Amino acid sequence: MAATLKDATAIVGIGQTAFAKRLPQSEKELACRAILAALADAGIDPSEVDAFSSYTMEETDEVEVAKAIGAGDVTFFSKIGYGGGGSCATVGHLAAAVATGQATVGVAWRSRKRGSGPRPWKNTAVQLPTPGQWTRPFGLLRPADEIGMLARRYMHEYGATRDHLFNVAMACRNRANENPAAMMYERPLTREMYMTSRMISDPLCLFDNCLETDGALACVIVSAERARDCRQRPVYVHSAAQGLPAQHHGMVNYWNDDPLSGPAWTAARHLWKQADFGPQDVDVAQIYDAFTPLIPLSLEGYGFCGRGEGAAFTEGGALEMGGRLPINTGGGGLSEAYVHGFNLINEGVKQLRGVSTAQVPDAATCLVTAGEGVPTSAILLRA
Amino acid sequence: MLLPVPDEDGTPFWEYAARGELRVQACAAPACGRLRFPPRPCCPHCRSFDSEWRLMSGRGRIWSYVRPHPPLLPAYAAQAPYNVILVELADAPHIRLAGNLVASPDAPLDSVDPARLRIGARVQVAFTDTGGTAVPRWLLERP
Numbered sequence: 001m002a003a004t005l006k007d008a009t010a011i012v013g014i015g016q017t018a019f020a021k022r023l024p025q026s027e028k029e030l031a032c033r034a035i036l037a038a039l040a041d042a043g044i045d046p047s048e049v050d051a052f053s054s055y056t057m058e059e060t061d062e063v064e065v066a067k068a069i070g071a072g073d074v075t076f077f078s079k080i081g082y083g084g085g086g087s088c089a090t091v092g093h094l095a096a097a098v099a100t101g102q103a104t105v106g107v108a109w110r111s112r113k114r115g116s117g118p119r120p121w122k123n124t125a126v127q128l129p130t131p132g133q134w135t136r137p138f139g140l141l142r143p144a145d146e147i148g149m150l151a152r153r154y155m156h157e158y159g160a161t162r163d164h165l166f167n168v169a170m171a172c173r174n175r176a177n178e179n180p181a182a183m184m185y186e187r188p189l190t191r192e193m194y195m196t197s198r199m200i201s202d203p204l205c206l207f208d209n210c211l212e213t214d215g216a217l218a219c220v221i222v223s224a225e226r227a228r229d230c231r232q233r234p235v236y237v238h239s240a241a242q243g244l245p246a247q248h249h250g251m252v253n254y255w256n257d258d259p260l261s262g263p264a265w266t267a268a269r270h271l272w273k274q275a276d277f278g279p280q281d282v283d284v285a286q287i288y289d290a291f292t293p294l295i296p297l298s299l300e301g302y303g304f305c306g307r308g309e310g311a312a313f314t315e316g317g318a319l320e321m322g323g324r325l326p327i328n329t330g331g332g333g334l335s336e337a338y339v340h341g342f343n344l345i346n347e348g349v350k351q352l353r354g355v356s357t358a359q360v361p362d363a364a365t366c367l368v369t370a371g372e373g374v375p376t377s378a379i380l381l382r383a
Numbered sequence: 384m385l386l387p388v389p390d391e392d393g394t395p396f397w398e399y400a401a402r403g404e405l406r407v408q409a410c411a412a413p414a415c416g417r418l419r420f421p422p423r424p425c426c427p428h429c430r431s432f433d434s435e436w437r438l439m440s441g442r443g444r445i446w447s448y449v450r451p452h453p454p455l456l457p458a459y460a461a462q463a464p465y466n467v468i469l470v471e472l473a474d475a476p477h478i479r480l481a482g483n484l485v486a487s488p489d490a491p492l493d494s495v496d497p498a499r500l501r502i503g504a505r506v507q508v509a510f511t512d513t514g515g516t517a518v519p520r521w522l523l524e525r526p
């Protein structure tokens with residue numbers, strides 16, 4: 001019998017800093033504060049940490065973090081590629097390391113000063129060589145432009161409308177309005193505000209885009225056995241997967257045979273194959289929402305509906321509390337904070353602990369996904 | 384404006400563009416010959432490292448488009464909102480090239496009325512000199 005990740009490890013601690021447009025602390029300090037908060041939540045001393053995982057565009061190395069928090073000897077560390085596509089893979093890598101005995105206490109984290117810092121797409125020296133030579137000279141400068149291109153085609157092929165995208169933005173905003181830690185707490189959204197807001201990359205308007213945020217989050221992973229002795233109710237890592245589809249290219253799939261079936265499809269196949277349950281058994285989902293169109297594309301990729309049905313799925317309050325699939329219950333990247341998707345991981349843990357500000361009653365299973373469009377990752381959590 | 388920074392695999396594309404030719408990399412193995420884009424060292428179908436650059440007709444259709452608005456890099460903000468189109472080539476519909484739909488080869492990126500942008504519209508390549516580098520632009524077949 002081959003080793004399996006299934007429920008072999010658990011997330012036992014989560015931590016976060018404030019989320020804001022501008023925080024005074026450095027990215028490194030924010031990382032350390034979130035990690036120490038997560039370890040305190042777990043009741044584990046920082047000197048016991050022997051594994052770290054982060055993802056690219058993280059400015060603070062594990063060397064700096066380990067030194068600052070007083071970690072012990074570290075025997076596993078990894079940095080996953082493709083920015084926001086790597087968020088869930090940090091949990092997957094640590095789960096694998098702990099399950100196979102390479103380490104005992106793993107910490108994953110994300111720290112960003114995107115609210116007050118420079119925007120990555122302005123760094124043309126880094127962005128222009130391959131694959132940027134095929135897109136950026138023509139003015140596809142920002143991720144919003146690249147995803148906007150897919151969104152337009154999706155709308156054309158499947159009759160998706162801006163109202164469908166509004167359904168996504170509204171569900172996330174409604175949850176943020178219930179979450180005092182969210183940047184958009186007490187800032188309701190209306191359909192009129194959405195429909196009259198300025199365009200960022202037509203067909204995507206202001207409210208189709210995530211928030212620029214300063215902030216950091218972290219979580220702690222240990223074996224299921226160790227988890228039983230921790231302070232918090234364990235949230236088990238049931239299944240984990242990464243997805244880099246055949247012939248995929250960089251930020252988007254424009255050169256695949258089928259650009260509308262992105263990395264989510266690849267990750268999903270492996271994720272479900274390893275799981276004891278399927279999409280119909282997911283109580284709540286945290287789906288990477290740097291841009292609203294990623295939600296219908298992901299709903300299809302992860303099997304909540306058929307190809308081309310993701311937009312229609314959002315109708316009738318399906319994504320709201322009490323709906324068919326409540327999503328992004330902390331507000332997501334669109335309305336809680338955009339910390340490259342890490343807030344979705346911690347929110348999944350909150351749901352399965354039963355302590356979310358928008359708690360789905362008796363939630364026992366949660367899907368968390370990373371960025372779609374880029375090589376991605378996903379995890380299934382269970383209480 | 385940003386100029387392409389070609390890598391070793393992409394350089395021939397831009398060299399042919401400078402001569403006014405739209406060429407796409409193709410496998411040179413006699414039994415294969417399949418086109419591929421973006422360019423790369425070897426054929427994903429037969430793994431041959433022999434390649435050639437095949438001349439395209441320069442005709443295509445708009446597969447999708449966006450209209451970026453500021454905040455943008457200054458040279459682009461000056462023309463915003465402009466269009467970026469993704470063109471599927473008539474000769475090889477699975478090969479798609481990002482570009483801009485313009486009223487004439489040297490016209491600015493916002494020179495076509497947005498009402499004319501339509502998925503499926505037929506377009507024809509032209510080449511524009513931007514700071515010493517020729518980049519493909521696209522013109523509507525029926526302006």
Ligand SMILES: [Zn+2]
Binds near residue numbers: 412415416426430
């Ligand atoms: Zn070949």
